Amino acid sequence: MTVTKVENPWVAKADAVAHSVLARHANDVDDMGRWPAESVAALGEAGLLGLTVPAALGGAGAGPTTFTAVTSALAAQCASTAMIYLMHVCATQVMVRAPSFPLREGLLKRIATGRHLGTLAFSEKGSRSHFWAPVSQVVLEGDRHLLSADKSWVTSAGHADIYIINTRASRAVELTDSTLYYVPGDTPGMSISGDFNGMGLRGNGSAPMRLEKVAVPTSHRVCDDGAGFPLMMEAVLPWFQVGSAAVSLGIARAATAGIRQHLLASKLEHLHQPLASLMNLRARLAQMQIAVDTHAAFLADISHRMEEGDPNVLLAVLESKAAAAEMALQVTDLAMRTGGGACFSRHLSVERNFRDARASAVMAPTTDVLHDFIGKALLDMPLF
Ligand SMILES: Cc1cc2nc3c(=O)[nH]c(=O)nc-3n(C[C@H](O)[C@H](O)[C@H](O)COP(=O)(O)OP(=O)(O)OC[C@H]3O[C@@H](n4cnc5c(N)ncnc54)[C@H](O)[C@@H]3O)c2cc1C
Incomplete structure (x- = not known):
């Protein structure tokens, strides 16, 4: 039996914008340390800023599965834009889950137009x-x-x-x-x-x-x-956790693709062979791909469980950001070593991936704190 994978139109749209706009500006944004105005505008025009706004208020009403796939696609081309997007979606989710907020509907409708960040x-x-x-x-x-x-x-x-x-x-x-x-x-x-x-x-x-x-x-x-803490825990924490994991995943995926391309394109001319002829480099590429694929499956499963309202998903949600952040650190480190001087001297975007990957572990809840939370959760201790 042939199983046909149905493509999510929002993910396809995000991928298209990421390749046509985000990728074009990513190096310049990084070099200049400038805010990616063109890329954020393109997300708005594509309807992606309203992705998680309820359909009744003009948004796409998408859940965590679409959100993490979209965010990962953006991060693979420009992690700065993906992180801006993640914070935007977290702010959106605060309002989605605040029924008593008097300005809720008006603001969410404005977000759905794609012109409000x-x-x-x-x-x-x-x-x-x-x-x-x-x-x-x-x-x-x-x-x-x-x-x-x-x-x-x-x-x-x-x-x-x-x-x-x-x-x-x-x-x-x-x-x-x-x-x-x-x-x-x-x-x-x-x-x-x-x-x-x-x-x-x-x-x-x-x-x-x-x-x-x-x-x-x-x-x-x-x-x-006084009701801010439960709202942060309910609205921000889960979306930020899986969104941050998606950013890490996108970065690691980009580094893996970058190294694959480098191994194919670079030559050892004196041996009449591509760099890919070196077995240890192929093995490192394999390790990177295995890590990316494993974490992609883990994140897809958690996102799906969140979407289904699984009451036992919290532990996995806590794990998602910490696990993906560590994975991205390891994969981008491996990529740097595999790319040799070509990576060290910034010929490839792998060096940017390596630097971008370092943010997640220090963004709150930091990996240290998440490890403590996860340990406490496993031991039936209160997190706070
Ligand atoms: C690129 C980027 C974007 C950001 N964007 C935002 C944003 O939009 N909004 C926002 O509110 N914040 C944002 N932050 C802030 C982020 O969430 C953290 O608050 C910040 O990175 C913490 O830095 P710090 O130096 O204050 O860390 P510190 O709190 O000083 O931590 C120092 C070290 O101590 C460890 N540590 C801290 N507490 C514990 C503990 N209880 N147990 C064990 N170890 C611990 C940490 O893991 C870390 O290694 C951003 C950060 C970055 C890097």
């Missing part, structure tokens, strides 16, 4: 990668909510239209008593407070931002006061 401003200078415990705290003055915070990394800083910000709740007792707010990009009091000059994902624009008595009305509060 979202991001998360969670990490703070004070609590670093422990984004679940902001040190900033909202101050209430009647209907005005005053937000003051030093956000340490905000992807698409200065470019996003929609910032989802977490801050300590006004009546917080526990470290995790936080509230999420929507802050439009042009709100007075919000500024970029430093540069982003990363070793990888150089097009991300992940600069620090300062909020100084940024005043928003109650309608901009995404959840009830």
